[in-house]
Amino acid sequence: MMIITCPWCGPRNETEFHYGGEAGVAYPADPGVLSDEEWGRFLFVRSNPKGVLHERWSHNAGCRRWFSVHRDTVTHEVGPAR
Amino acid sequence: MSQPFRHPDRGRVDRTRPLTFRFGDRTMTGFAGDTLASALLANGVHEVARSVNLGRPRGIVTAGVEEPSAVVQIEAPFPEPMLTATTVEVYDGLVAHPLRGQGWLAPEPDSARYDAVWAHCEVLVVGAGAAGIAAAADAAASTGDRVILVDERPPRPSEVPAGVRLLTRTTVVGYYDDNFLVAVQRRTNHLGAAAPLEQARERLWRIRAGRVVLATGAHERLIPFPDNDRPGIMLAGAALAYLRDYGVLVGRRALVYTNNDTAYRVADELRGAGVDVVVADTRADAPAADLPGARLSGVLGDRRVTGVRVAGRQLDVDAVLVTGGFSPVLHLYSQAGGRLRYDDGLGALLPDGCRQRVEVVGAAAGVGLPRCGPPPMPEPSDADGRTFVDLQRDVTIAEVRRATGAGLRSVEHVKRYTTAGTAHDQGKTSGLLTSATVAAALGSSAAEVGVTTFRPPYVPVSFATLAGRDRDDLFDAARLTPIHDWHLARGAPFENVGQWKRAWYYPRDGEDMAAAVTRECRAARTGVAMMDASTLGKIDVQGPDAGEFLDRLYTNVMSTLAIGAVRYGVMCRLDGMVFDDGTVARLTADRFLVTTTTGNAAAVLDWMEEWLQTEWPHLRVWCTSVTEQWATVALVGPGARGVLARVAPDLAVDVESFPFMRWRDATVAGLPARVFRISFSGELAYEINVATWHGYALWQALMTAGADAGITPYGTETMHVLRAEKGYPIVGQDTDGTVTPDDLGLGWAIRKSTKDFVGRRSLSRPDTARSDRKHLVGLLPDDPTLLLVEGAHIVGHTPLGPPPVPYLGHVTSSYPSVALGRTFALALVTSGRQRIGERLYATVNGTLIPVEVTSHVLYDPEGARRDG
Numbered sequence: 001m002m003i004i005t006c007p008w009c010g011p012r013n014e015t016e017f018h019y020g021g022e023a024g025v026a027y028p029a030d031p032g033v034l035s036d037e038e039w040g041r042f043l044f045v046r047s048n049p050k051g052v053l054h055e056r057w058s059h060n061a062g063c064r065r066w067f068s069v070h071r072d073t074v075t076h077e078v079g080p081a082r
Numbered sequence: 083m084s085q086p087f088r089h090p091d092r093g094r095v096d097r098t099r100p101l102t103f104r105f106g107d108r109t110m111t112g113f114a115g116d117t118l119a120s121a122l123l124a125n126g127v128h129e130v131a132r133s134v135n136l137g138r139p140r141g142i143v144t145a146g147v148e149e150p151s152a153v154v155q156i157e158a159p160f161p162e163p164m165l166t167a168t169t170v171e172v173y174d175g176l177v178a179h180p181l182r183g184q185g186w187l188a189p190e191p192d193s194a195r196y197d198a199v200w201a202h203c204e205v206l207v208v209g210a211g212a213a214g215i216a217a218a219a220d221a222a223a224s225t226g227d228r229v230i231l232v233d234e235r236p237p238r239p240s241e242v243p244a245g246v247r248l249l250t251r252t253t254v255v256g257y258y259d260d261n262f263l264v265a266v267q268r269r270t271n272h273l274g275a276a277a278p279l280e281q282a283r284e285r286l287w288r289i290r291a292g293r294v295v296l297a298t299g300a301h302e303r304l305i306p307f308p309d310n311d312r313p314g315i316m317l318a319g320a321a322l323a324y325l326r327d328y329g330v331l332v333g334r335r336a337l338v339y340t341n342n343d344t345a346y347r348v349a350d351e352l353r354g355a356g357v358d359v360v361v362a363d364t365r366a367d368a369p370a371a372d373l374p375g376a377r378l379s380g381v382l383g384d385r386r387v388t389g390v391r392v393a394g395r396q397l398d399v400d401a402v403l404v405t406g407g408f409s410p411v412l413h414l415y416s417q418a419g420g421r422l423r424y425d426d427g428l429g430a431l432l433p434d435g436c437r438q439r440v441e442v443v444g445a446a447a448g449v450g451l452p453r454c455g456p457p458p459m460p461e462p463s464d465a466d467g468r469t470f471v472d473l474q475r476d477v478t479i480a481e482v483r484r485a486t487g488a489g490l491r492s493v494e495h496v497k498r499y500t501t502a503g504t505a506h507d508q509g510k511t512s513g514l515l516t517s518a519t520v521a522a523a524l525g526s527s528a529a530e531v532g533v534t535t536f537r538p539p540y541v542p543v544s545f546a547t548l549a550g551r552d553r554d555d556l557f558d559a560a561r562l563t564p565i566h567d568w569h570l571a572r573g574a575p576f577e578n579v580g581q582w583k584r585a586w587y588y589p590r591d592g593e594d595m596a597a598a599v600t601r602e603c604r605a606a607r608t609g610v611a612m613m614d615a616s617t618l619g620k621i622d623v624q625g626p627d628a629g630e631f632l633d634r635l636y637t638n639v640m641s642t643l644a645i646g647a648v649r650y651g652v653m654c655r656l657d658g659m660v661f662d663d664g665t666v667a668r669l670t671a672d673r674f675l676v677t678t679t680t681g682n683a684a685a686v687l688d689w690m691e692e693w694l695q696t697e698w699p700h701l702r703v704w705c706t707s708v709t710e711q712w713a714t715v716a717l718v719g720p721g722a723r724g725v726l727a728r729v730a731p732d733l734a735v736d737v738e739s740f741p742f743m744r745w746r747d748a749t750v751a752g753l754p755a756r757v758f759r760i761s762f763s764g765e766l767a768y769e770i771n772v773a774t775w776h777g778y779a780l781w782q783a784l785m786t787a788g789a790d791a792g793i794t795p796y797g798t799e800t801m802h803v804l805r806a807e808k809g810y811p812i813v814g815q816d817t818d819g820t821v822t823p824d825d826l827g828l829g830w831a832i833r834k835s836t837k838d839f840v841g842r843r844s845l846s847r848p849d850t851a852r853s854d855r856k857h858l859v860g861l862l863p864d865d866p867t868l869l870l871v872e873g874a875h876i877v878g879h880t881p882l883g884p885p886p887v888p889y890l891g892h893v894t895s896s897y898p899s900v901a902l903g904r905t906f907a908l909a910l911v912t913s914g915r916q917r918i919g920e921r922l923y924a925t926v927n928g929t930l931i932p933v934e935v936t937s938h939v940l941y942d943p944e945g946a947r948r949d950g
Contacts, residue, residue, distance in 0.1 A: 018688075032836065036848065
């Protein structure tokens with residue numbers, strides 16, 4: 001079980017957190033001007049790397065705050081957002 | 083004679099404490115400290131099981147957890163299937179049976195307790211052999227370090243270093259991220275019926291360690307030869323363990339068959355205990371061997387080995403003791419993410435680096451292991467189908483060769499094709515044998531072929547242990563409304579909605595569910611009825627930007643809502659599919675009360691928080707759940723106004739003063755209350771909210787006030803019927819995450835302005851904008867008494883004709899209706915709204931039921947009843 005460091009509460013067990021997928025995928029300023037393809041890419045396409053991923057977590061069983069970390073999808077090493 | 087194979091003085095069993103047990107139909111004795119295997123061997127019993135597929139007699143192969151063969155069923159004191167005789171400690175009253183493959187579970191619940199505990203330490207040492215004890219002593223010498231030493235065996239007289247916490251009869255079964263390890267401690271299993279009930283039988287340890295030292299030793303390997311599964315054939319190291327630890331001779335005349343030097347120590351010690359030993363060594367250059375360069379080509383005997391053919395001779399023996407080298411026990415290391423490398427000198431895999439803070443010591447790191455190659459493989463022959471690689475799965479060399487012959491190259495594929503390594507023992511003694519067989523067949527090497535991935539658990543773990551105390555009532559919390567006891571006293575069955583227990587219906591004497599629901603529905607439509615709606619999700623949304631925030635999440639506009647007004651709202655996910663629905667009431671300029679479906683309350687609050695924190699942190703909005711702060715009673719029916727007037731004399735309840743979709747603060751039954759004119763039935767209805775601790779009092783006051791009018795409590799089933807008659811969808815029943823607001827007939831709830839809301843862009847994607855999507859419609863079976871099954875498929879014609887039959891949709895809700903005088907259903911049907919008036923067919927138990935497609939609003943479509 002991974003230890004994830006919540007920026008508010010400190011290091012806690014993975015089971016206290018909820019995964020939120022890749023970070024840095026901003027909601028478009030005006031979705032109405034996007035083409036179907038651009039909107040589809042925003043909705044469904046993520047980088048899915050084998051290696052370090054910048055991703056979002058929420059400390060659901062703790063302070064309920066969202067934050068992001070860098071996690072290696074192969075080794076599960078978790079580090080702070082860079 | 084009792085225990086004829088017990089050596090007069092060797093071993094560490096307690097000869098002052100004889101124990102009586104039964105195996106199959108024989109009653110035998112052993113001593114305290116025996117395992118079932120050692121006690122059986124002391125009594126001369128080798129055959130203890132049958133093989134799962136072939137039914138061949140099987141014996142005891144090892145003296146530990148790696149046992150591939152001696153799987154037994156425990157019958158008493160409590161049935162447990164598939165335990166290895168080598169790990170079951172003998173106690174008085176033990177009853178066991180030989181097994182062929184699977185065993186059987188107890189028919190009654192296990193009365194024993196199971197528990198779990200967390201532990202944290204700087205150093206965790208796994209394995210209390212010499213290397214483990216030394217590592218623990220070293221670690222304990224560092225001041226202040228918490229050191230835990232775990233060992234799978236019963237306590238031994240060996241020295242425990244000071245400052246070390248020792249857990250015996252404890253097996254580490256999993257090694258996970260960030261040095262998190264899980265161990266199972268067997269606390270009272272060895273006591274049998276004498277186990278104290280108040281003590282947990284097994285305890286699950288969840289251990290977080292700063293660093294880990296693995297001193298897990300090595301498992302000896304077999305050598306393949308024809309009929310190498312006969313009872314009486316075991317690992318040489320096991321024979322030594324039975325002599326040293328239990329004072330048991332595994333035979334009188336033994337052949338030791340080896341490819342390494344450890345055999346000679348075994349032979350010497352067995353000879354010293356009075357056993358005749360012949361050593362056959364597969365290596366030509368083996369000066370100490372009786373038979374160097376030997377091949378064991380055949381075994382005599384059926385249910386017990388009686389002789390061997392080796393090096394062209396026939397020998398009478400009653401035991402064959404095999405050593406094909408050793409495999410370091412690196413299961414946990416591998417689970418931790420450790421890499422392995424093949425060492426030619428040892429013919430084994432060794433640790434080769436790990437990202438976690440773990441160190442491997444002793445035999446597990448290859449220290450003290452004999453030089454030897456991989457197990458020598460026999461030349462292909464007729465006997466390949468009797469030459470076993472994996473005893474428990476009955477996998478032979480012939481089968482492995484069949485797999486490679488079928489084109490499989492990866493040992494992982496061979497494992498799945500043959501099932502080698504998939505039994506309870508996970509191939510502890512056979513894994514490298516399978517690899518060597520694959521390598522030989524492919525003309526490759528064991529180094530290149532490798533071994534299959536090691537996965538937790540290291541040994542089988544019972545579900546009871548994993549469940550611990552999280553059973554029955556403690557498995558999942560039950561959420562009860564403040565009116566629960568009343569429902570209980572009225573004999574209402576309950577429906578689970580998430581964790582909530584909701585009253586389902588209130589049967590009167592002799593009523594079944596259908597009769598009760600008919601009566602409750604009639605009361606709501608013609609008189610007055612009430613329901614406990616406290617489970618409805620409620621979220622308090624506050625802040626100067628609360629209106630703007632709700633505009634972004636709901637498909638319709640909320641910021642224009644007047645104080646005192648209520649609006650129905652629908653929420654979509656980003657993909658445009660309906661996520662939840664409910665009402666929004668404006669309490670003040672910067673405060674809204676949002677209701678959600680009972681099951682989605684937490685998800686909606688999470689959804690709000692996610693948007694506020696990650697996308698719109700500049701919005702000044704704060705949300706909190708108030709679900710459990712309010713008790714809610716829905717007062718429903720043409721008679722509802724009269725009952726409310728009686729309990730709330732200060733509240734103007736006439737239509738003009740208190741119109742539909744408004745809320746008012748009032749005193750109801752002497753209690754401070756907030757009353758909403760909301761209807762989920764189409765009838766005149768009030769949802770009365772009071773503080774949770776007043777909920778029971780409100781309920782009783784309404785029951786009393788409505789007694790003259792025959793006020794009728796109703797449950798969730800009646801609620802479902804009433805709402806379905808009106809075509810109100812239930813998110814999660816009539817939707818499944820592929821349904822847009824328009825599909826549900828809620829297109830009116832989508833704002834006309836171009837202002838964005840979450841999911842809006844998706845509604846104009848080509849697929850979501852199609853006109854032939856599935857729409858929510860009503861279905862009326864031609865036979866008005868016939869009830870469709872929820873989930874039934876809908877097709878366009880009968881007979882079905884050849885497949886594929888075009889599928890038009892499915893039934894989402896189906897009820898008998900007293901208001902309609904017939905049965906009806908809601909369904910999602912392709913182009914449903916264009917099909918109104920058409921005849922379609924629903925499949926029920928394989929027959930096609932003709933139905934007519936109608937609007938989904940079947941009762942009071944003009945909405946004439948909502949004002950009473």
